[in-house]
Amino acid sequence: MTDPAPAARPVREVSALELERRAFRRRRSQQSVLVAIASSIAVAAVVWVTVINTPAWSDVQRAFFNPEVALAALPRVWDGFLLNLQVLGLSVVTVGVFALLLAVLRTLRGPVFFPVRVIVAAYTDIFRGLPFIIVLFLFGFGLPTLTGTRIPPIVLGTLCVTLTYSAYVAEVIRAGIEAVHPSQRLAARALGLGYVQTLRRVVLPQALRKMTPPLMNDFVSMQKDVGLISILGAVDAVRAAQIVTAQTYNFTPYVVAGILFILLAIPTIRLTDWYTARLREREQAGAIV
Amino acid sequence: MTTVLRALDIHKAFGEREVLRGVDVTLDRHEVVALIGASGSGKSTLLRCLNLLEPIDDGQIFLDDEDISDPRVDANRVRARFGAVFQSYNLFPHLSVLDNVTLASRVVHRMPRREAEARAMALLERIGLADLAKQHPDRLSGGQQQRAAIVRAIATDPEILLLDEITSALDPELVGEVLELVRQLAVDGATILMATHEMAFARDVAHRVVFLDAGTIVEQGPPSEVLVAPREQRTREFLARFTA
Numbered sequence: 001m002t003d004p005a006p007a008a009r010p011v012r013e014v015s016a017l018e019l020e021r022r023a024f025r026r027r028r029s030q031q032s033v034l035v036a037i038a039s040s041i042a043v044a045a046v047v048w049v050t051v052i053n054t055p056a057w058s059d060v061q062r063a064f065f066n067p068e069v070a071l072a073a074l075p076r077v078w079d080g081f082l083l084n085l086q087v088l089g090l091s092v093v094t095v096g097v098f099a100l101l102l103a104v105l106r107t108l109r110g111p112v113f114f115p116v117r118v119i120v121a122a123y124t125d126i127f128r129g130l131p132f133i134i135v136l137f138l139f140g141f142g143l144p145t146l147t148g149t150r151i152p153p154i155v156l157g158t159l160c161v162t163l164t165y166s167a168y169v170a171e172v173i174r175a176g177i178e179a180v181h182p183s184q185r186l187a188a189r190a191l192g193l194g195y196v197q198t199l200r201r202v203v204l205p206q207a208l209r210k211m212t213p214p215l216m217n218d219f220v221s222m223q224k225d226v227g228l229i230s231i232l233g234a235v236d237a238v239r240a241a242q243i244v245t246a247q248t249y250n251f252t253p254y255v256v257a258g259i260l261f262i263l264l265a266i267p268t269i270r271l272t273d274w275y276t277a278r279l280r281e282r283e284q285a286g287a288i289v
Numbered sequence: 290m291t292t293v294l295r296a297l298d299i300h301k302a303f304g305e306r307e308v309l310r311g312v313d314v315t316l317d318r319h320e321v322v323a324l325i326g327a328s329g330s331g332k333s334t335l336l337r338c339l340n341l342l343e344p345i346d347d348g349q350i351f352l353d354d355e356d357i358s359d360p361r362v363d364a365n366r367v368r369a370r371f372g373a374v375f376q377s378y379n380l381f382p383h384l385s386v387l388d389n390v391t392l393a394s395r396v397v398h399r400m401p402r403r404e405a406e407a408r409a410m411a412l413l414e415r416i417g418l419a420d421l422a423k424q425h426p427d428r429l430s431g432g433q434q435q436r437a438a439i440v441r442a443i444a445t446d447p448e449i450l451l452l453d454e455i456t457s458a459l460d461p462e463l464v465g466e467v468l469e470l471v472r473q474l475a476v477d478g479a480t481i482l483m484a485t486h487e488m489a490f491a492r493d494v495a496h497r498v499v500f501l502d503a504g505t506i507v508e509q510g511p512p513s514e515v516l517v518a519p520r521e522q523r524t525r526e527f528l529a530r531f532t533a
Contacts, residue, residue, distance in 0.1 A: 183375065183377060184379060186337075186379065187373075187379035189342060189368060190340060190371070190373035191368070191373075191392065191393035191397060191441070191442075192369025192393055193365070193392075193393065193396055194365045197396050201396055205383045206381075206382065206383050
């Protein structure tokens, strides 16, 4: 029986050898800190001499990093950014649902589902290959023209993002589903779980854990691409920045919009790291070298 | 004794490779049958055919006189009447031990979570795993995992237990605790069909030993005959490898 039995251990004197090793490790880590500081100072000096301490740098600052223009542009860019966020929020839901549907349809076995599998495979091939901007032109402009009605840009934007990103996300989900070892399905079916129950209770939860990093990657990518809906004429962050830039002949508004998108992405990126680390910790005991 | 499971002339091939070539096997209620044979003799495949995890190519399987090999039979309902334990445990890594054990009760048998967990905890308590109920399987030793897998299989009171070389992946010092649990189940009257390489255990616990070779049953009978004084040359050759 290997059940853990934590007995109170007597306090042990650490050997001289181990004390010497610890002192060595401490010295070495102090040295690394010093080296890191020195190299950082060196790089900063090089940057200062070659970039900042040049006559062109003030021009660059004026054109791209002008605080006054930034402050003036921020309210309008922010208002536009809220539209991006709305499209993003809606798309997360629609992409999630549609992609999961595509992925499950593609993993269905049996001859009856042959045409379904082919159609889904063709769909993912087409929309992963098609540049997003063409999707925007085709559906964003084509659809209102075809139907002869005005469709709000938020709907069109969500539609286009969903069409494209569902193809990517469906492939991630499918890969995740297939990465779950067949013995897991076998064990679930042996318990009497049906196909759908097995998928929902056993396969998908495990697949989701495997999928999280690539899925979050697609999400970060999607956060940026919602900026492309400015093409549809919607006044989003990018469009607002463009308008202010045209008025001031200064590129700072674009930088402001860019910073907003970066700030949006960073939490997602950190969250991904934290989440995968937590999963690893929960499901795996012991250290990984 | 009443016959619970009766398989007649089971054939199964994977592509060109014939794994089962007409196997007849029966299992009485409360009977423990040990299925022995070399790797690749078809033991695992036979077990998987019996609870319909593999479709058979020919033959019939009767569970309580119902022909479960009929494609019109609801396979999920049939499988729920079996408990299966695998060589590599196959616990669900994303679920705690307790959730592993209660999954079938909750999802297949629609038992309320509270009731399922109470029953599962009682079982885990009995085999000394109650402390680890909230842990994920990867935190457990191989022996603990396999015992948890056995509890998962018996949590729904299956009529028949199919054990597929459940100690083959374990370190020698962990084999004992798993076999002890199986012995306990046998004493309690479980109906067990187990593929195994543990000859000593088969001799002690099994009522009947079935020797499978190249997809056919060569010899079967009480362990005192098959394992001690086999009639067939092939059985003798197979057993010689264990005593050598």
